[in-house]
Amino acid sequence: MRKIGDTAIAAVTVVALGSGVWLLGPGSGPHTAPPQPSAAEGRPDPGEERLAAPALPPSPPTRIRIPAIHVNAPLMGLALTPSGSLDVPPAGDKNLAGWYEAGTTPGETGTAIVAGHVDNTEGPAVFYDLGALKRGAAIEVDLRNRTVAVFTVDAVEVYQARDFPDEKVYGAAKRPELRVITCGGGYSRTTGYQGNVVVFAHLTGSR
Amino acid sequence: MRRTVRLLTGTALAAAAAGLAAAPAYGGGASGLDVYPSTASPGGQVSVNTAACGEKGSAVGDAGSVGAGTFTLAPSAHEGEAIGQFRVPAGAQPGTYEIVATCAAGNLRVTGDLTVAMTPAAGSQAQQLQPHGSVKTGVGAALGTDSVQTTAGVAALAVAAAGGTWLLHRRARGDGI
Numbered sequence: 001m002r003k004i005g006d007t008a009i010a011a012v013t014v015v016a017l018g019s020g021v022w023l024l025g026p027g028s029g030p031h032t033a034p035p036q037p038s039a040a041e042g043r044p045d046p047g048e049e050r051l052a053a054p055a056l057p058p059s060p061p062t063r064i065r066i067p068a069i070h071v072n073a074p075l076m077g078l079a080l081t082p083s084g085s086l087d088v089p090p091a092g093d094k095n096l097a098g099w100y101e102a103g104t105t106p107g108e109t110g111t112a113i114v115a116g117h118v119d120n121t122e123g124p125a126v127f128y129d130l131g132a133l134k135r136g137a138a139i140e141v142d143l144r145n146r147t148v149a150v151f152t153v154d155a156v157e158v159y160q161a162r163d164f165p166d167e168k169v170y171g172a173a174k175r176p177e178l179r180v181i182t183c184g185g186g187y188s189r190t191t192g193y194q195g196n197v198v199v200f201a202h203l204t205g206s207r
Numbered sequence: 208m209r210r211t212v213r214l215l216t217g218t219a220l221a222a223a224a225a226g227l228a229a230a231p232a233y234g235g236g237a238s239g240l241d242v243y244p245s246t247a248s249p250g251g252q253v254s255v256n257t258a259a260c261g262e263k264g265s266a267v268g269d270a271g272s273v274g275a276g277t278f279t280l281a282p283s284a285h286e287g288e289a290i291g292q293f294r295v296p297a298g299a300q301p302g303t304y305e306i307v308a309t310c311a312a313g314n315l316r317v318t319g320d321l322t323v324a325m326t327p328a329a330g331s332q333a334q335q336l337q338p339h340g341s342v343k344t345g346v347g348a349a350l351g352t353d354s355v356q357t358t359a360g361v362a363a364l365a366v367a368a369a370g371g372t373w374l375l376h377r378r379a380r381g382d383g384i
Contacts (some may be wrong), residue, residue: 013370181344
């Protein structure tokens with residue numbers, strides 16, 4: 001009788017241990033925080049900036065690829081929210097990014113803007129690793145006219161939402177530039193992510 | 208999804224437009240010829256594309272209304288659309304112009320509107336409405352823990368610890384398992 005009781009306790013212990021590990025383990029719910037850029041990836045001295053390629057004719061983008069962080073996602077058009085901030089793609093599709101359709105097309109002179117989710121309710125999404133991107137990395141954007149615009153990363157910054165540098169991120173540029181934006185900058189249970197990771201890049205070629 | 212809907216409506220309306228010959232000018236997408244950008248300045252380059260000519264269908268574009276003459280729309284890999292480009296003449300006057308494309312096969316005619324505005328390209332960029340503020344691109348699921356799940360996990364581990372302790376205690380007393 002005692003033996004049966006002990007076996008039952010042993011079984012319950014093993015099952016409880018297993019489910020405890022499963023419930024709290026890395027594979028099921030919580031993941032590690034998305035990578036954040038280091039200060040070394042900040043804006044370089046002006047003299048250090050690489051030469052820009054000539055601007056491309058305007059053509060809407062269809063896809064973005066960032067080989068260094070294994071991003072390969074279609075792009076949808078984004079508008080502004082009623083409050084004037086950039087809208088975001090639907091969170092349900094974790095491999096979808098968007099571009100600001102009323103703005104500059106990637107490759108055209110000016111500042112083109114691409115945004116995507118760092119995560120959704122199911123876990124990491126398209127730009128989860130954006131904060132791990134390094135200066136000099138390549139970003140490729142497929143355009144509808146069959147051109148591929150190739151950008152080179154100048155800087156990876158993280159900005160707090162309450163002190164967001166609009167002009168620096170969205171402001172007009174004299175050469176073809178690209179911004180890739182996702183959430184980042186610390187996380188609060190009540191207000192969510194505290195800011196954004198912003199990748200600054202400029203056009204260095206096309207094919 | 209939006210794209211598919213647009214392609215379907217575009218094709219349907221283009222067919223209707225062909226039947227009516229002189230079709231009224233709808234918006235670019237609705238009448239089957241997308242003009243991008245829909246507002247350009249004199250000297251600017253414009254891309255047009257249409258899905259109306261079918262897979263691998265080419266078309267002849269006519270931007271004569273704005274003084275840019277004819278151009279070719281070649282079939283592309285992108286969603287089976289025919290794509291072409293032309294340059295707005297430097298002397299073009301502000302206004303709205305109808306751009307026409309005629310499919311090589313079947314003579315289907317699709318149209319789209321191009322607005323010419325005097326603002327130079329660089330100026331129009333500066334005047335564009337810019338977004339402001341941060342972007343809501345995450346929910347924190349990648350790091351925030353589901354509290355119910357955490358509670359369940361902790362409870363399960365507590366049970367395991369209790370069970371383990373009990374069994375070890377018994378073994379230490381030499382009762383065997």
